[in-house]
Amino acid sequence: MDCKNSDEEIDDSEEDEDDSALDSSNSHAMHDILYENVPNEEETNLTASSNEHGELRIMLLGARGSGKSSTGNTILRCNTFQSEMQLSRVTQFCERATGNINGRPVAVIDTPGLNRIGRTEREVTRNILKSISLYTPGPHVFLLVIPVGNLTNDDKSMHKLIESMFGKSVWKYTIIVFTHGDRLEGKTANDVIACSDKELRSFIHKCSGGFLFFNNKDTTNYEHVTELLKKVETLMAINGKGCYNLAFYPASERKIRKKMEKILEKRKESIAQKERELVMDCKTEQEVERKKQELWRMEEDDARKKAENPAKPKIAISLGKRHTSGQKSST
Ligand SMILES: Nc1nc2c(ncn2[C@@H]2O[C@H](COP(=O)(O)OP(=O)(O)OP(=O)(O)O)[C@@H](O)[C@H]2O)c(=O)[nH]1
């Protein structure tokens, strides 16, 4: 699919304008634009600060195989996200699914596993950062999904990676979900944490939302999801009911997002047209949703590339002023 537009050269000079204006109003404007094109738009008509009874955006983060997709499925009480025991990465792209927790509308954004393995790591972080239509203007909470156990060096590297993507404020919006709660063997979650390494407890201190345990193998018990909702609501209260937004990203990422938003804004009409066309080719609602997410992935990927490497302005060469060989310039 050709996503390129000739009129999309980005003017870098505009990028250093008042960032604060961009941080709230622009991101809300972009939210409106982007959500015109994602499913359940009537449920997502929110602003960052006035969503008391609106949809909660929950983003899952964590290492490969930590149980992110299973946790998403437990929250939504369905098997939307692919989850399986596999050593290679199961979730390849960010995906979004909606549902409710005890009647409260939620959107869960599943992500590919974060692991420090060279080039793949960059692809994964890029994939998460570029998927802005899935969680604009930002998640209300990040669920950091970790299989129960003490912190490993890989975990610490992953924390650094998360900070490099979302900035230090990310922890103010984070709740830790320990998966494999079925391994508690009769102990309480608090007892397990009390006896854990100091490093793990220090890390829990850092995350404003605290922690809870999930047993994704027990689909009959919904208590821990109810507990999660309470924790999310408390965390939102501490954060003044706002969501994680553009203002918190590291400066370089903020610039890229601002450029991406401009590019996607310019393409709004053409994307809407493509969406109308794909609806005609699909037989089921699920197919429409899947195709729309694919379309947005391609558009966002292209917009991200352009935002990261804007086309260099062409340098006009004035032949009139060139000296011919052997001709001396006058002094
Ligand atoms: N026993 C037990 N197994 C779990 C739990 N949560 C997840 N699993 C299993 O762990 C494996 C990986 O789970 P996924 O949800 O696919 O993990 P993921 O983090 O989405 O993996 P990637 O998409 O590859 O990053 C699957 O076999 C799950 O059934 C849990 O609470 N208890």
Ligand SMILES: [Mg+2]
């Ligand atoms: Mg997964």
